[in-house]
Amino acid sequence: MQAVDREILRLAVPAFLALVAEPLFLVSDAAIVGHLGTPELAGLGVAAVVLQTVVGLCVFLAYGTTASVARHLGAGDLRSALAQGVDGVWLAVVIGVVATVLGVVLTPTLVGAFDTGSEVADHAETYLAIAFLGTTPLLVMLAATGVLRGLQDTRTPLLVAVVGNGLNIVLNVVLVYGLGLGIAGSAIGSVIAQVISAGWFLVVVVRAARAHDAPLTPDLAGIRAAAHAAVALVVRTLALRACLLVGTYAVTRVGTGDGDVTVATHQVAITLWSFLAFGLDAIAIAAQALTGRALGSGDVAGTRALTRRMIRWGWGSGIVAGVALAAVSPVVGAVFTTDPAVRDLLVPVLLVAALGQPLAGVVFVLDGVLIGAGDGAFLAWAGIIVLVAYAPAALWAATLPHGLVAVWVAMTVVFMGARGVLLTWRARGDRWLVTGAAVAR
Template structure:
């Protein structure tokens, strides 16, 4: 088991560092733009929500590619693994092109949907119209990262993430303040950093493809197969994101506290919960890669053993995360706000979230295992079932005394609990243990 633990750590640690580095693109933009003024910062906030939604819905480009590439690697066919990865990259280019054209054309409408003031809307449109030009590079980064993870390489994406973020900060400061380009300079700097980061990752994949004589041209059948496999993961992602949106909506209906206090507290708690999700998701990424490789080699027994071991890792990392969150809950609110009401209400909310971290660790690991197994159809249906169970529970919880805390209890017990039950039930069965690889190109 020590060898398995070393393998998990080898993949999970760089993956965690890269996951933490990803949000720094927008954080560094906010730090630079924030010094321009509040309207500019608000405009960036609106643009960020739109961009994160578009890119978040395309996370299947990383997850699906990791699983398919790892399967071929496990089967000992590195050429087919790279060919599958190249198909995923071409799919990213196609989706990115459509998203870029549509995003630029629809920018005024997307910003207008938030019904902000004219000045904030102007800054949001300026940033978003430029930032959409980086959509294709961002999606290519997702796909190439998925290829490298499938090849059991999480170090290269980490190097690119660190270098890309460093370049983004330098360009932002230079263009925004040095050349006085304002919020447009921030968007330009981010796009340039994203293009160069994507080029670096593509160069790594192309070099490997050439070494193993894998085709680099677009393959219609392969791209369509990748797109078809992605549909289920898109449904899964939409369902889970809808749960988080329902939870936020429920918080706006809480009647026992000030709405501003409830929403502010919820936003801080959700930010911290999301950060911990990044940390726990690192083990899930290792699970995707290792499960795909084991099933590709036809080794069901090893897959079972890996799953059991990674579930223990999920429990352990969740316990550590929960203890850490509980320990900082009385103090961490001061980093986000000076409002005493928010800081006071944040403590019980974070304690509820802390209690749910061990379960979250297991849920993320099992999610990664089933993604690595290519069990997307089940994950899609499970996501819809969880949404159907959580939505009424969250809305009802908002009507209870201490409504915000009750909503977080619903999130822990119903949202994460339902996912845990469904994923554990699936993992105990045999339907997901499909060995071998898809039909080769």
């Protein structure tokens, strides 16, 4: 077990630091924009949900690429591993261009779906229309990160994430306050940082491909194969992102006297929850890479042992995250806003979120194991089942007293609980233990 732990830590520690750094794009934006005012923070909250949904739907570019590259690596075919990775990067460019055009055109419609006040909507549209210009770089970063993770390299993504986020913070402060561009400056700073980070990733992947004589030109058959394999993961991600969208919509329906305070509080809470989710996902990243490599080499017994060990790591990291979130809940609101109403309402919401962190740690690990195994079809169906269970629960919770807190209880108990039950049931079976270089099925 010590060797397994070392292998997990070798991948998970850099992945943890990189994953914690990734959401800092929005955490830093929220901290900087929040001091402009509550309407600006609420507007950022709406825009962030839309942007995270669009980018989140394309997370298969990282997850699917990690699994396929790792399997080829386990099978001893590094050239094919890099060729598949390059195909994933080209697919990211194609999807990114389409998403950028559609996103900019549909920004007013997307923001309008949340039915907020006009001032909040104006701020949301301003941020979102600019932020969509960073979609292609973000997707390229996802695909390139997947390539490197599949190659068992989580250190390079860490370095890029740290430098990129540091640049983002500096640009945000200069543009928002130094040049007085307000919320638009925050979006511009983030886009610039994303473009530079994507360029860095491309240099690393291109060098590796050339070193192993892997093709760099677009391979239409390879791109189509990558897109086909991604369909199940898209459905899975769409269902899970839909759950978060339903939760945000439910929050806007909470019957309180000050809707801006409720939405702003939810934005801070979901930002912190996402921050911890990315951190807990570090073990899942290790699970994807190690599971893919083990199954690619035909090692079923090793895959089982890895899974059991990573579940224990999931529990432990979730407990640590929950304790930390509960400890900072009375004071962390001051980082994001000066509004006392938002800061007071935030405390009970964060305490509910803290209680759900141990379960979240296990859910993310099992999700990573099954993604690494290429069990996309099951994950898609599981996502749909979770959405069917959670949507009515969240909408009903919004009608209860203390509606915002009730929505977060539904998120912890129904959303995460249902995922935990389904993923645990699947992991105990054998149907996902398919060996060989092929990942999609």
